[in-house]
Amino acid sequence: MNRNILNLYFIMGSQNCGNADPLHVLESALKGGISCFQFREKGEGARQGEDYIKYARSCQNLCKKYGVPFIVNDDVRLAEELQADGVHVGQDDELAQHVRVRMPGKILGVSVHTSEEVVSAIQAGADYIGVGPIYETKSKADAKPAAGLSFLTKIVTEYPELPIVGIGGITIENAKRVIEAGADGVSIISAISQAEDVQGTVKQLLNIVK
Ligand SMILES: Cc1ncc(COP(=O)(O)OP(=O)(O)O)c(N)n1
Numbered sequence: 001m002n003r004n005i006l007n008l009y010f011i012m013g014s015q016n017c018g019n020a021d022p023l024h025v026l027e028s029a030l031k032g033g034i035s036c037f038q039f040r041e042k043g044e045g046a047r048q049g050e051d052y053i054k055y056a057r058s059c060q061n062l063c064k065k066y067g068v069p070f071i072v073n074d075d076v077r078l079a080e081e082l083q084a085d086g087v088h089v090g091q092d093d094e095l096a097q098h099v100r101v102r103m104p105g106k107i108l109g110v111s112v113h114t115s116e117e118v119v120s121a122i123q124a125g126a127d128y129i130g131v132g133p134i135y136e137t138k139s140k141a142d143a144k145p146a147a148g149l150s151f152l153t154k155i156v157t158e159y160p161e162l163p164i165v166g167i168g169g170i171t172i173e174n175a176k177r178v179i180e181a182g183a184d185g186v187s188i189i190s191a192i193s194q195a196e197d198v199q200g201t202v203k204q205l206l207n208i209v210k
Pocket residue numbers: 009011038040073074088089090091092093109110111129130131132140165167187
C-alpha cells in the first residue's frame with residue numbers, strides 16, 4: 001500500500017452531514033483533494049437495506065471518478081460485494097486475520113489503542129493502523145477517552161515502517177501536531193463533513209498535512 005493515501009483520509013456516512021446532501025459533500029471533498037475515503041454508514045440516521053447498498057455504490061462511483069481509494073468500514077460482506085479497495089475493522093469487528101483471508105490484495109486497516117493490539121494488527125497483515133481518539137470526538141458514541149499524542153508518538157518510533165493514521169477530533173487547528181508526531185496522515189469526519197466550505201477546508205487541510 002502506498003502510505004500517501006493516508007495523508008487526508010475522509011470518513012463519512014449520511015448521518016454526519018446534517019441537512020446537506022452526502023453525495024454533494026463527498027464530491028466536494030474529492031474535488032478538494034482527499035487521498036482516501038471510508039464509507040462509514042452507522043448509528044442514528046444511517047441508511048439501511050437496499051438504500052444502504054445503493055448509496056454505497058454511489059459513493060464508490062464518485063471515488064472511482066476521482067481516482068481515490070474506497071474503503072468500507074466494518075461491513076466485510078459489502079466490501080466483497082462491491083469489490084471495494086479495502087476494509088477498516090476495529091477491535092469489536094470481524095477479526096483482522098479473517099478479513100485478510102477474505103480480502104486478499106485489498107487494503108486492510110485496523111484500529112488500535114494498545115501496543116498489544118498493534119502487534120496483533122501487524123501479525124494479521126494490516127496495511128495500516130488507525131490510532132485514536134487523539135482528541136475528543138462527538139462523531140463516535142462509543143469512542144474511548146482522548147489519548148493525546150503520546151501513544152501515537154510511541155508507535156511511530158517503534159514501528160517506522162508501519163503506515164499510521166491519527167483519528168479523533170482532528171481539525172485545521174490541530175492537524176499539524178498529529179503530522180509532526182509522525183503520523184502519515186489524519187483521518188477526519190466532522191471537520192470536513194460539517195464544514196461550510198467543504199472543498200476549501202479540504203484544501204487547507206492538505207496544505208497542512210503535505
Ligand atoms: C482510519 C480509522 N481509524 C479508526 C476507526 C475506528 O474503527 P472502530 O474502532 O471499528 O470504530 P467504528 O468506526 O467502526 O465505529 C476507523 N473507522 N477508521
